[in-house]
Structure formats: structure tokens, C-alpha cells
Amino acid sequence: MPNDDAMLDWIPQAVPWKNFHETLTAPIKGVYNVWYPADLPRYGADTINRCTHQIQRALTEAKVSGITARAVGRGWSLSDVPATNGALIDVSRLSGMKPIRQNQLDPAYPGDADAREGLWLIQAGAYISEINRMIESDRFERSLPTSGAANGQTIVGATATGTHGSALGVSALHDQIVAIHLLAGDSNQFWLERASYPVLKPSLAAALGAAVIRDDALFNAVVVGLGAFGIIHNVIIETRPRFLLESVNIDSDGTGAKLTLDAAMRNVIETLDFDGHPALQSATGLQPYFFQPIIDPNSNPPEVLVTLMYEKPWTTGYQPDYNMAASKFGPGFDFLSVIGQLLDIYQDGVPLFAQIAIAALFDTNSRTGSWGEMFGYKTPRTKVASGTVAVPLNRALETLDQLIGINNAIGPTPVVFGCRYVKKSPALLAMNRFDTTFVVSIDGIFNNTTLQFFDQIPQKMEQAGIPFTQHWGKTNGYTPARVQNAYGADLTAWTDARHQLLPDPGDRALFTNDYMIQRGIDA
Amino acid sequence: MQTNTPYIIMALSLLLNGSCASHTIRASQFDPVGNxxxxxxxxxxxxxxxxxLSSDGTxxxxxECRGGDLAEVEFRRNVGQTVLTLLTLGIVSPATLYFYCxxxxIPPPCDCETGDGL
Structure with a gap:
């Protein structure tokens, strides 16, 4: 057994921790960094066990010190869901990945022949960018069916908080997970699968020393677990054969007139009937794989920019280019912070700024690329605002009207509304809990007006009687009552699952943070 | 008093803008890891x-990267560092480097057919 003590280091932190986007701080005691073994063994059971031991060491030390602990990856979330007053355990260096072999599969695995070819075991800290590069390679020829808009998150950081995309008929990223390796405290580990969806023979779990649990409710609780169940160390995801996307951005109709939120656009947004809009119908009759209308609430009538992506077969010899675009003159890290403060003072400048920003950022040239190219590197480390509201598709238009109403009431807010569509998830605390969940991502500049806007969303939705959820990893207005209203019996089942997997109150306390307490999900 | 105004404006500009200067270089495909x-x-x-002389020699x-590469480096100077630089006519020049490794x-995932312990 090698001496792996160097795989774990502790960096005390004297100043508050900041998330990646620098929108929040937390008074942490320090960070445990968990390193992949220095001898760089291949990712497999032995390596996993060595990493598991170090994570458990960190958890033991935190318990002995009487402080709380939470796993963190890139710190990508815009809410304080990963925050703690104790120790953050940074697992972002743990990036092992490997395809599952056919002979490892449980004969009862319900996936078809293609699905059997596309199961991947992935360690918690693997970034979406790394996964894309690995699985889209000529060696493996797979793609993620969906992901968030950027590729910087870790796989578990993204899924445990409910990250989604807008691939039509596809559910969220967490719904691609079919098995979970959970470290529930500093000694217990579980291999979780759904009873209704068995995946692996027990040999891997046995090699890890993890107790196998096949239980739909427990799995559905942990998969969007918000870090409350312990540390998810590895997951198995399902991928699909690799494919290309042809992306078309549209901001005007055939006459050059700007697209607006008119009756035809409202119909598309609510029904996804693209033939009903002359500018959005496909010449080839193809249905888009991805659809995202972006609404500028500060124009009158609200202008709409549409992104449509159509699936295309992979072209032999195609080599994705994952490099970031060449640099050009543009905003620096703190540009948006300063602009945000200025727009707080001079609110009337918001519409003009929005037009300038849209003109600079929205490229109407079509482009073709892989999933990993399309949802690639975004401008890093800048103070952005992002919140969401998710509703059943048949309440989409009412929701947009409510949001536009808030903007009209409090004055121009430096945000746009990105509309996305996600299939229903079985995860108990998934934001995508409606048959087709219509998600409005409210993105823009982080300032007081924007925060005021976010504050008003839940109130307006409640007043309008629209059932809604919000993204756990973005700015949200969840209170205990709102979480209860949104999730009802599923919240009870989630809490019960937590008690079952973490029966020791000390272990539950270890993974509890203020975010959970403020939302009444700390029981 | 009036004759000092341009100098005051120049000094403030130097302080505000000099202290906000930021220069960043990063790998074009970067998987940065920090703390x-x-x-x-x-x-x-x-x-x-x-x-x-430099506090870091050459x-x-x-x-912190344990022999690994750098993914991103940002050079920044805050107000205090800028003041010191100005007061010493640039002779003493502190700054802060922010970086990600x-x-x-990690080794490739296969020999996938024969397995490696899984």
C-alpha cells in the first residue's frame, strides 16, 4: 500500500471563500485538496479506493475538529449551495474516466445495444470539458446528450444541483446518471442504482467496499442531492453516439424585421410547433435538437433572438476544435461589475447597453460542431447574475408575461430571458419535475436591480398561481414554504432518504450548511 | 490651488486606472484547477x-501545481501596491499573481477490454 498522505493537503483560509463567479462569499475554515495519486495509476478500483481513503480522511478530520464539510469542484454555482462555515473538500483534481465493459453489466440492464456501448464511469471532479474531449474522440465516438451552456463545471457539481440544457425531448444532465458511488460520511460507502434500472454486476461495488443499494427512491434522492448526502465520488452516465449540430441563430425574419414576442413567436414557445412561424420553420422539415429563444425585456415590443440546432451525423474525419476563440478587444474580469453599478445609478441606460451587448455577442452566422464545441469555454471568472424559474410548458406564456411585468414595474433590469425546455426527471428534487419543463434562465449583470428582480419572481409566481421550481445552483428565492410547495411528498421522501443513508445525526450535521437550513431541507 | 488641479487629476487617474490594471494569459484548452x-x-x-532585485529571483x-503546467495567470496590482510604486517612482513595484494550475x-482509460481491476 503506497503512502498516499500527500494526496490530501489542507490550506487554511483567512479570508472568505469566493465562488468561481465571485457572486458570493463564505467564511470557510479552509480547503482540503484531494489529489489524484502521483504515480498516475490507471483509473480503476484500486485508484478509486486510494482517492476514497483520502476523502474519508478529510471527513474524519472535519468531524474531529467539529466543523462541517462540503464537496466542491469548480465552485461554479451562483447560489451558496456548496458553501459551508467549515471545510470545503476540493475534488476537482479527481478526473478519472473509463467506459464500462459489456461483461460488467447486469444482464437485467434495460438499455439497448447502443446504450450498452455508451456507459462511462466518471470520477466526481471530471470537468464537462474533459468528458467532451474524451468521449467525442475517434477512439470512443460518443457524445453527451445534453449539458449546461458552458463546460466548466465538474460532472457531480453540475448534476447534484440540477444543471440542464435545452435539448428537446431530452432531460437534464443528472438524468443521464444511472449509478452513484456515495461516500456517506467518513466510513460508509454505497453503490446506488435504481431497482427499476439495474446497471452493473456487484463486482465493482465489492472491489470498492461499497454496499449495493438498488432502490428508486434513494437513488432519486441522491442524484440531485445538493451535497447533503455526503460526497459522490463516482458516477456512471449514459452517453449517445457522437453527432454534430448545425447551429443557426436568427434575429430577424425574411424581410429583415426583428423577431419579436408576437403571436407567432408565443405560439412556438408554448407549443414547439416551428412550422407556425415563417422564420423558424426548417426548409428540410427537420425538428431541431436544441431550441433556445432569448427575449430582451427592455425592448418594446420585446425582441427575440433564437438559437436552433439541428442534429447531423458525424462526418468521417471530422476533428473538433476545442480551443477557445482567439482573444480580441473586449470586457475584462470586472467589467460587468462596474457596468452593473453604473446601471444601478443610471437605470435608463439599460436598454441601450442591452442592445450593444446583444449586437456584440449574438452571431447570426451558422456553424457546425460537436456538442463539446457548441457548449464550450465561456468567459471565465466574471460577476454574472443568473437565476431561473421553471414551470409546466402550458404556463410558459403566463410566466414570461409575469417576468416582463416585473421588469416594467421595477424599471429596466440588465437581464435577458433565455427559454429552455427539459424533459421530466424522476429525481425527487429536480427542477425539471413537469412533463415538459419550461425553464426561463434570467441572465445578466449582477447589481441591485437584478437582485431585486430575482426577489420578486417567487412572489409574482405565487400571486399568479403558477406552480414553479428554481435552479438550486443559481440565485433562487426558495424558502421552506416554497420548497414544500414545489416538492411536497418528494421532499419528505428526500429527507427520509437522507436519514436512511446518514442515520447518524452527526453525519447529517457534517454535510448541512446554511443554504439547507434557510430552505428547510436540513432535517 | 487651480494650478494643482491637473496634477491631482493625473494622480487620481494613475491610482484608479493603474491599480485596476489586469493582464491575463491562459491555455487555449484549459482545465484549470485552483483552490x-x-x-x-x-x-x-x-x-x-x-x-x-525580485522577491522571486528570476x-x-x-x-502549488506539483510539477504540473499553468492554465492561467493574471497579473494584478491593487491600490496600495500602486501607491507604493508611485511613491518610489517605480523603483519598488509590488504586484499580485493569480493563477490556476x-x-x-490522467492516464487514458483503457486497456478497456481486458480491464484493470474493475
Missing amino acids: AGQPLEHGTLSIAGRAG GYPAL EKQE
């Missing part, structure tokens, strides 16, 4: 430029 999402940080001091070895390259 729980935060960049790693290193204070540095240069005396009389390249001809003089360069700071990013031991590039993730360690």
Missing part, C-alpha cells in the same frame, strides 16, 4: 525592474 474554484495567489515584489516556481493528465 476550491478560487485562483491561487502569490504576492511578488520587484525592485528596480529586471536590472534589479521567476516564481508554482510549486492545469489539471494533471
Whole structure:
């Protein structure tokens, strides 16, 4: 057994921790960094066990010190869901990945022949960018069916908080997970699968020393677990054969007139009937794989920019280019912070700024690329605002009207509304809990007006009687009552699952943070 | 009093803009890793430029990366550092480096058919 003590280091932190986007701080005691073994063994059971031991060491030390602990990856979330007053355990260096072999599969695995070819075991800290590069390679020829808009998150950081995309008929990223390796405290580990969806023979779990649990409710609780169940160390995801996307951005109709939120656009947004809009119908009759209308609430009538992506077969010899675009003159890290403060003072400048920003950022040239190219590197480390509201598709238009109403009431807010569509998830605390969940991502500049806007969303939705959820990893207005209203019996089942997997109150306390307490999900 | 106004404006401009200066270089495909999402940080001091002395000699070895590559480096100078630079006419010039390491390259996942312990 090698001496792996160097795989774990502790960096005390004297100043508050900041998330990646620098929108929040937390008074942490320090960070445990968990390193992949220095001898760089291949990712497999032995390596996993060595990493598991170090994570458990960190958890033991935190318990002995009487402080709380939470796993963190890139710190990508815009809410304080990963925050703690104790120790953050940074697992972002743990990036092992490997395809599952056919002979490892449980004969009862319900996936078809293609699905059997596309199961991947992935360690918690693997970034979406790394996964894309690995699985889209000529060696493996797979793609993620969906992901968030950027590729910087870790796989578990993204899924445990409910990250989604807008691939039509596809559910969220967490719904691609079919098995979970959970470290529930500093000694217990579980291999979780759904009873209704068995995946692996027990040999891997046995090699890890993890107790196998096949239980739909427990799995559905942990998969969007918000870090409350312990540390998810590895997951198995399902991928699909690799494919290309042809992306078309549209901001005007055939006459050059700007697209607006008119009756035809409202119909598309609510029904996804693209033939009903002359500018959005496909010449080839193809249905888009991805659809995202972006609404500028500060124009009158609200202008709409549409992104449509159509699936295309992979072209032999195609080599994705994952490099970031060449640099050009543009905003620096703190540009948006300063602009945000200025727009707080001079609110009337918001519409003009929005037009300038849209003109600079929205490229109407079509482009073709892989999933990993399309949802690639975004401008890093800048103070952005992002919140969401998710509703059943048949309440989409009412929701947009409510949001536009808030903007009209409090004055121009430096945000746009990105509309996305996600299939229903079985995860108990998934934001995508409606048959087709219509998600409005409210993105823009982080300032007081924007925060005021976010504050008003839940109130307006409640007043309008629209059932809604919000993204756990973005700015949200969840209170205990709102979480209860949104999730009802599923919240009870989630809490019960937590008690079952973490029966020791000390272990539950270890993974509890203020975010959970403020939302009444700390029981 | 009036004659001092341009100098005051120049000094304020130097302070405000000089202290906000930021220069960043990063790998074009970068999988940066820092400290729980935060960049790693290193204070540095240069005396009389390249001809003089530096707190890091000819360069700071990013031991935090444990022999790995750098993914991103940002050079920044805050207000205090700018004031000191101005007061010493640039002879003493402190700054802060914020950086991320590039993730360690993990061995490829296969020999996938024969297995390696899984």
C-alpha cells in the first residue's frame, strides 16, 4: 500500500471563500485538496479506493475538529449551495474516466445495444470539458446528450444541483446518471442504482467496499442531492453516439424585421410547433435538437433572438476544435461589475447597453460542431447574475408575461430571458419535475436591480398561481414554504432518504450548511 | 490651488486606472484547477525592474501545481501596491499573481477490454 498522505493537503483560509463567479462569499475554515495519486495509476478500483481513503480522511478530520464539510469542484454555482462555515473538500483534481465493459453489466440492464456501448464511469471532479474531449474522440465516438451552456463545471457539481440544457425531448444532465458511488460520511460507502434500472454486476461495488443499494427512491434522492448526502465520488452516465449540430441563430425574419414576442413567436414557445412561424420553420422539415429563444425585456415590443440546432451525423474525419476563440478587444474580469453599478445609478441606460451587448455577442452566422464545441469555454471568472424559474410548458406564456411585468414595474433590469425546455426527471428534487419543463434562465449583470428582480419572481409566481421550481445552483428565492410547495411528498421522501443513508445525526450535521437550513431541507 | 488641479487629476487617474490594471494569459484548452474554484495567489515584489532585485529571483516556481503546467495567470496590482510604486517612482513595484494550475493528465482509460481491476 503506497503512502498516499500527500494526496490530501489542507490550506487554511483567512479570508472568505469566493465562488468561481465571485457572486458570493463564505467564511470557510479552509480547503482540503484531494489529489489524484502521483504515480498516475490507471483509473480503476484500486485508484478509486486510494482517492476514497483520502476523502474519508478529510471527513474524519472535519468531524474531529467539529466543523462541517462540503464537496466542491469548480465552485461554479451562483447560489451558496456548496458553501459551508467549515471545510470545503476540493475534488476537482479527481478526473478519472473509463467506459464500462459489456461483461460488467447486469444482464437485467434495460438499455439497448447502443446504450450498452455508451456507459462511462466518471470520477466526481471530471470537468464537462474533459468528458467532451474524451468521449467525442475517434477512439470512443460518443457524445453527451445534453449539458449546461458552458463546460466548466465538474460532472457531480453540475448534476447534484440540477444543471440542464435545452435539448428537446431530452432531460437534464443528472438524468443521464444511472449509478452513484456515495461516500456517506467518513466510513460508509454505497453503490446506488435504481431497482427499476439495474446497471452493473456487484463486482465493482465489492472491489470498492461499497454496499449495493438498488432502490428508486434513494437513488432519486441522491442524484440531485445538493451535497447533503455526503460526497459522490463516482458516477456512471449514459452517453449517445457522437453527432454534430448545425447551429443557426436568427434575429430577424425574411424581410429583415426583428423577431419579436408576437403571436407567432408565443405560439412556438408554448407549443414547439416551428412550422407556425415563417422564420423558424426548417426548409428540410427537420425538428431541431436544441431550441433556445432569448427575449430582451427592455425592448418594446420585446425582441427575440433564437438559437436552433439541428442534429447531423458525424462526418468521417471530422476533428473538433476545442480551443477557445482567439482573444480580441473586449470586457475584462470586472467589467460587468462596474457596468452593473453604473446601471444601478443610471437605470435608463439599460436598454441601450442591452442592445450593444446583444449586437456584440449574438452571431447570426451558422456553424457546425460537436456538442463539446457548441457548449464550450465561456468567459471565465466574471460577476454574472443568473437565476431561473421553471414551470409546466402550458404556463410558459403566463410566466414570461409575469417576468416582463416585473421588469416594467421595477424599471429596466440588465437581464435577458433565455427559454429552455427539459424533459421530466424522476429525481425527487429536480427542477425539471413537469412533463415538459419550461425553464426561463434570467441572465445578466449582477447589481441591485437584478437582485431585486430575482426577489420578486417567487412572489409574482405565487400571486399568479403558477406552480414553479428554481435552479438550486443559481440565485433562487426558495424558502421552506416554497420548497414544500414545489416538492411536497418528494421532499419528505428526500429527507427520509437522507436519514436512511446518514442515520447518524452527526453525519447529517457534517454535510448541512446554511443554504439547507434557510430552505428547510436540513432535517 | 487651480494650478494643482491637473496634477491631482493625473494622480487620481494613475491610482484608479493603474491599480485596476489586469493582464491575463491562459491555455487555449484549459482545465484549470485552483483552490476550491478560487485562483491561487502569490504576492511578488520587484525592485528596480529586471536590472534589479525580485522577491522571486528570476521567476516564481508554482510549486502549488506539483510539477504540473499553468492554465492561467493574471497579473494584478491593487491600490496600495500602486501607491507604493508611485511613491518610489517605480523603483519598488509590488504586484499580485493569480493563477490556476492545469489539471494533471490522467492516464487514458483503457486497456478497456481486458480491464484493470474493475
